[in-house]
Amino acid sequence: MFNTIMVPVDLAHIETLEPALAVTADMAKHHNARICYVGITAITPGSVARTPEEYEQKLNAFAEKRKEVHGQPVSVKVYASADPTADLDDLLIKATKEVQADLVVMATHPPRHLDALIPSHGGKVATHTQASVFLVRPTDAQD
Amino acid sequence: MATIPDDKSPDDKTPSEAAPSEGIPAPEGAANLIDTDYVIGQDNITASPLGINVDLHGKVFLFSSIVILLFVILTLALQDQMEPIFNSMFSFLTTNLGWFFLLGANVFALLALVLIFTPLGKVRIGGADATPDFGYLGWFSMLFAAGMGIGLMFYGVAEPLGHYGTAMGGISVGEDGVRTDWAPLGAAAGDQAGAIDLSMAATIFHWGFHPWGAYAIVGLSLAIFSFNKGLPLTMRSIFYPILGERIWGWPGHVIDILAVFATLFGLTTSLGIGATQAAGGLEYLFGIPANDTTLVLLILGITLVALGSIMLGVDKGVQRLSQINMVLAALLLGFVIIVGPTLMIATGVVDNLVGYVTHLPALSMPFGREDANFSQGWTAFYWAWWIAWSPFVGMFIARVSRGRTVREFLISVLLIPTLASVVWMTAFGTTAIDQVVNSGITEVQDAALELQLFTMLEYLPLSAITSFIGIVLVIVFFITSSDSGSLVIDSITAGGKVDAPKPQRIFWALIEGALAIALLLGGGLAALQTAALTTGLPFTLVLLVGCYAIVKGLMSEPRSGKPEPRKAKTV
Numbered sequence: 001m002f003n004t005i006m007v008p009v010d011l012a013h014i015e016t017l018e019p020a021l022a023v024t025a026d027m028a029k030h031h032n033a034r035i036c037y038v039g040i041t042a043i044t045p046g047s048v049a050r051t052p053e054e055y056e057q058k059l060n061a062f063a064e065k066r067k068e069v070h071g072q073p074v075s076v077k078v079y080a081s082a083d084p085t086a087d088l089d090d091l092l093i094k095a096t097k098e099v100q101a102d103l104v105v106m107a108t109h110p111p112r113h114l115d116a117l118i119p120s121h122g123g124k125v126a127t128h129t130q131a132s133v134f135l136v137r138p139t140d141a142q143d
Numbered sequence: 144m145a146t147i148p149d150d151k152s153p154d155d156k157t158p159s160e161a162a163p164s165e166g167i168p169a170p171e172g173a174a175n176l177i178d179t180d181y182v183i184g185q186d187n188i189t190a191s192p193l194g195i196n197v198d199l200h201g202k203v204f205l206f207s208s209i210v211i212l213l214f215v216i217l218t219l220a221l222q223d224q225m226e227p228i229f230n231s232m233f234s235f236l237t238t239n240l241g242w243f244f245l246l247g248a249n250v251f252a253l254l255a256l257v258l259i260f261t262p263l264g265k266v267r268i269g270g271a272d273a274t275p276d277f278g279y280l281g282w283f284s285m286l287f288a289a290g291m292g293i294g295l296m297f298y299g300v301a302e303p304l305g306h307y308g309t310a311m312g313g314i315s316v317g318e319d320g321v322r323t324d325w326a327p328l329g330a331a332a333g334d335q336a337g338a339i340d341l342s343m344a345a346t347i348f349h350w351g352f353h354p355w356g357a358y359a360i361v362g363l364s365l366a367i368f369s370f371n372k373g374l375p376l377t378m379r380s381i382f383y384p385i386l387g388e389r390i391w392g393w394p395g396h397v398i399d400i401l402a403v404f405a406t407l408f409g410l411t412t413s414l415g416i417g418a419t420q421a422a423g424g425l426e427y428l429f430g431i432p433a434n435d436t437t438l439v440l441l442i443l444g445i446t447l448v449a450l451g452s453i454m455l456g457v458d459k460g461v462q463r464l465s466q467i468n469m470v471l472a473a474l475l476l477g478f479v480i481i482v483g484p485t486l487m488i489a490t491g492v493v494d495n496l497v498g499y500v501t502h503l504p505a506l507s508m509p510f511g512r513e514d515a516n517f518s519q520g521w522t523a524f525y526w527a528w529w530i531a532w533s534p535f536v537g538m539f540i541a542r543v544s545r546g547r548t549v550r551e552f553l554i555s556v557l558l559i560p561t562l563a564s565v566v567w568m569t570a571f572g573t574t575a576i577d578q579v580v581n582s583g584i585t586e587v588q589d590a591a592l593e594l595q596l597f598t599m600l601e602y603l604p605l606s607a608i609t610s611f612i613g614i615v616l617v618i619v620f621f622i623t624s625s626d627s628g629s630l631v632i633d634s635i636t637a638g639g640k641v642d643a644p645k646p647q648r649i650f651w652a653l654i655e656g657a658l659a660i661a662l663l664l665g666g667g668l669a670a671l672q673t674a675a676l677t678t679g680l681p682f683t684l685v686l687l688v689g690c691y692a693i694v695k696g697l698m699s700e701p702r703s704g705k706p707e708p709r710k711a712k713t714v
Contacts, residue, residue, distance in 0.1 A: 012184075042641045043269070043276060043370070043545050047184035050176060050373030051270070082276050082543060083630075084642045086456020 002031045006101035006131070008092055008121075009037045011048045011058055020107035020136040025070035027105065027134075032072070036099040037063045039078045040091050052080035075099075089124040096129040108135040175699050176373040177383060181391050183375045187638050197647060200638035202396050207403040207636060214408070214674065215658060218667035226670040233527075233673045236680055241523035245509035247683040248526045252356030252507075254690050255363075255557050263697040264550030268363075269370040271701060275546035277462065282543060283555060284465035289539045289627050290358055290560060291350065293417060293620040295472075295567055296613065300595040302349070303572025304579070304588055306342030309517075311335070325516045328505055335580060343495040343572055344502040349522065350564040351499065352557065353507070354529040357686060359556040361537025362544065364689040366552070367696045370545050375639020378402040378534055378685065381692040398685065399635050402534040405678040406635075407655065409532055410628040412672035415659040417621050418442050419668075420593035424614050427594055428607075439660055445618060446656030449625035453648050457543065461626050468619050475612050476570055482603050483574035484581075491569045499565070527679030530686060538634070539627045542641070549697065575599050625655060 007024050009017060028035050041048070041055040049055035056078040063074040077099055081087040096104055106122045126133040188201045218225050237244070258264055267273055275282070309325045313332025317323040324330065327345040331337030364381040374380035379395035386394055418441045422433035431437060452460035480488050512518040544552055578584040578599065590598040600609045629652040630641075636651075637643035662668045 044376045044542065044639070044641050045183055045369060045373045046640060046642060047182060047187075050183075051370075081458075082545075082641070083457040085645055085648075086454065086460070087458060090459075 002027065002033045002103040002132075004034045004036060004099060004101045005031075005103045005105060006036050006038055006096055006099055007105050008095075009039050009059065009062065011039065011055070011062065012046070014062075016138060017107045019139050020105050021066065023134065023136050024105045025066070025072075027103065028070055028072040033103070034073045034075065035063075035066070035070075036075045036077060036101065037066070038092070038095045038099065039076065040084050040088055040095075041078060041080055042084045043080045043082055052078060055080075089121055092121055092125050093128045096125060096131050101131050103132045103134060104129075105134045105136060108137060175371065175701070177368075179374070179388065181388070184638055184640055186391070187640070196644040198637055198640060198643045199647070200399075200636055203399045203403070203638065204636040206396065207400045207407075210400060210404055211407060211658075214404075214671065215661065218671050218674075219661065219665045222666050222670070225667065226673075229670045229673040229677070233677050236677060237519045237523040237527065240680065241519040242509040244523045244526035244530070244679065244683060245507060245518070247530070247687060248353040248357060249507050249509065250690060251360045251686055252352040252557075254693070255356045255359040255553055256352065258363075258693070258697075259550055259553045259557070263694075263700075264553065265548060266367075266371075266697050266700040267546070267548045268366045268552060269545035273370070273546040275544075277458075277543055280469075281462045281466060282547075283559065284469040285462055285543055285623075285627070286540055286556060287560060287563065288465040288468050288620065288623040289536050290355065291564070293413070293617065293624065295350070295564070296596060296617050296620065297420065297593060298346075298350075299567055299571035300575045300587065300599050301592050302346045303342050303568060304575050304595065306345045307338050307576050307579070308588065310338035310341045322513060322515060325520065326514065327517045327521075328502065328514055330514075339576055339580075340494070340498045341502065342576070343491070343569065344498040345506060345517070345521075346568050346572060347495060347499045347565050348503065348506045349525045350568060351561040353526065355557045355560045357526075357529050357533045358536045358540060359553055360686050360689045360693065361533045362540035362556060363549065363552060364693045364696070365538055365541035366544050367549075367693060367700070369541060369639075371700055372696060376538065376542060376641065377635050377639040378538070380639070381685075381689045384692045384695045385688060401678060401681060401685075402538075403632055403635050405531045405675055405682065406535040406628055406632055407651075407658075408671050408675035409535065410624060411655050411658045411662065412668050412675060414442060414445065414621060414625060414655060415663045415668040416672065417617065418445070418659070418663070421614060421617050421621075423591070423593050424597055424610070424617065427597055428610050428614065435664060438663055441618075442656055442659050442663070445621050445625060446652060449622045449629065449656075450649060450652050452622060452626040453629050453652055454645065457630065461623065461630070464619060464623050464626070468616065468623055471612055471616050471619065475609060475616065476567060478605075478609055479570045479574055479603070482605075483570065484577045487577060488570050488573050491573045492566055495569050496565055524676075527676050529679075530682045531676050531679040533682060533686065535628055535631050538631045542630075542634075571596070571599070574603070578602055625652065629655065 005024055005028055007020065024035060027033065037059055039055055039059045041052055043052060049058055056076065059076045059078060063076050067074045077095060079091045079095060081091060104125055108120055108122050122133055122135040186200055186202065187198055189198045306327055310327065310331045311333065312324060312326060313330045314322060314326065315324045327341055331341050365376060368374045368380040368383060369376040374383060377399050379390045379398045382390045382395065382398065418438050422437050422441055425431045425437065426433040452464055454460065540556060575587055578587060584602055587595055587598045596613055597610050600606045600613060603609065629648050632651045633643060633648040634641050637647065662671060
């Protein structure tokens with residue numbers, strides 16, 4: 001049913017991604033789908049990488065590691081922005097279209113009051129693209 | 144659901160693994176990263192109080208907040224005591240250290256100018272193959288709006304008129320043999336043509352190479368050390384060639400805290416004082432009373448629009464507002480040129496440029512000045528002002544300039560804005576002086592400083608429309624300063640991160656508005672602005688270090704178009 005699964009990855013907070021990565025691996029194996037890991041980084045030096053190129057290199061290494069886990073074909077795509085905090089939603093929408101993803105799997109936080117002011121990114125992607133969107137809550141919030 | 148990713152994920156943030164010892168690609172194309180074990184954000188505190196994520200540099204955020212709070216409380220509580228202290232501090236600086244500001248500004252302007260013509264101008268910010276993030280128009284609009292914007296609105300008419308008056312008045316000497324007049328250089332008593340020439344040269348001097356030279360030095364040094372050397376985008380990074388790894392400790396914290404202090408108080412006090420002036424304009428034009436309610440509403444409105452702009456980000460918020468600004472300013476300028484004394488303005492641009500260059504050596508001379516009132520009260524004051532603003536403007540300029548070559552950067556930050564200032568000052572100044580000289584109108588000269596622009600427009604056609612555009616421009620210029628300033632303060636207090644959570648930037652924009660209102664109602668705006676200007680002194684030193692850092696940093700960069708083999712070399 002799904003050919004390309006897109007997974008937005010924040011290398012600085014990889015621990016929060018684990019449930020989403022696990023879901024992605026299962027889905028990819030089940031549908032025999034490709035996985036594209038998408039990274040959005042600042043053009044300025046940051047905690048993970050000092051240049052967008054370094055970020056891409058690290059994301060590639062990450063994707064290869066993930067491939068050892070699930071065995072499905074992987075690719076990466078990195079977007080660099082002067083203001084990643086503000087541009088995140090637009091870049092995710094752009095990425096969904098550019099990698100032709102039919103499923104987006106995203107880690108998300110539990111619902112909270114601030115969502116009214118700063119809406120979640122997954123909702124935005126679902127509103128603006130044709131892809132299916134799977135929002136994965138953190139494991140400790142699931143029980 | 145058993146497949147948990149390998150723990151050895153590549154984001155592992157231990158310094159030994161993150162250190163770019165091998166296999167780290169350079170910024171796009173060849174460049175020379177600095178080899179440091181420091182990981183950006185390693186001193187940051189991340190937490191989620193009340194579900195709001197924060198990611199802050201603990202010490203810089205904490206201490207700058209404390210310093211800011213302390214100064215605000217002191218100023219509010221002890222207004223009568225604090226104002227004279229700040230004032231005497233500042234006048235001590237401009238009187239006794241005026242030469243230092245003048246000398247420093249000369250160094251900045253000269254270095255920026257010379258670099259354009261050296262082979263170092265070929266170095267590309269962000270690496271040899273980097274591509275610009277913003278188009279020319281958007282980029283330039285942001286440079287200009289952040290750089291001077293608002294000042295042009297207030298001084299475009301007032302300053303040429305002021306200098307013209309004092310120059311015509313000639314030299315007067317007090318009993319102690321010291322000049323008491325405020326005329327530039329040797330004045331031009333009774334010589335109308337000479338006084339016009341001198342007043343325009345003096346005005347352009349204060350809005351030309353020197354201010355933009357200071358901005359260019361901060362912007363370029365930060366851009367090089369951030370995009371090419373891989374250090375965080377905060378003021379401390381340009382000290383790397385001198386202090387090395389010590390910039391990650393207290394010397395670095397102090398520089399960053401100082402930058403936050405200067406930027407926040409610079410912005411807050413301009414917001415407060417600017418709102419007073421905008422309200423004055425509204426009262427003059429529409430009869431809206433300029434009382435506290437109007438002022439608070441104006442500040443709230445400006446803060447709200449600035450909030451919207453920073454939520455939208457640099458690309459869709461700040462850039463668009465700056466472009467709107469640019470279009471409005473161009474319309475107003477075009478209008479004044481067409482309905483004003485067009486021929487005088489056209490020939491004036493060339494004459495004033497020649498006059499500026501002719502008088503430049505004498506005007507910028509740091510020593511042996513006889514026009515003490517002018518060189519200390521005007522020039523040194525302006526230099527302290529521009530230099531105190533330079534961390535904010537420079538950091539913002541740096542952030543949007545990746546992908547430009549050093550030459551392109553300097554031409555756009557130094558030459559084009561200087562030319563734009565020449566045209567702007569000539570158009571507004573010539574029109575105002577023409578009204579005085581040829582039409583005998585004295586109302587403009589007699590009007591309050593902030594109303595001189597509107598009074599001048601009144602003697603031109605369609606003044607209802609143009610004055611309205613003028614007010615809107617003033618307000619939009621404030622918004623663009625407020626939003627880019629909040630972004631700058633946020634990234635300094637986040638240890639150079641530009642991807643810190645959104646609530647932080649909202650916090651800074653709100654603080655600016657709140658402090659402006661508190662100071663406006665409680666008093667002390669002018670006092671705190673003076674306090675912010677005194678940071679011009681330490682920042683002159685910071686900028687001199689910046690000059691050294693630029694040369695040192697650029698020398699170790701491969702020049703664009705002539706790729707050299709990469710060497711594992713540090714600065």
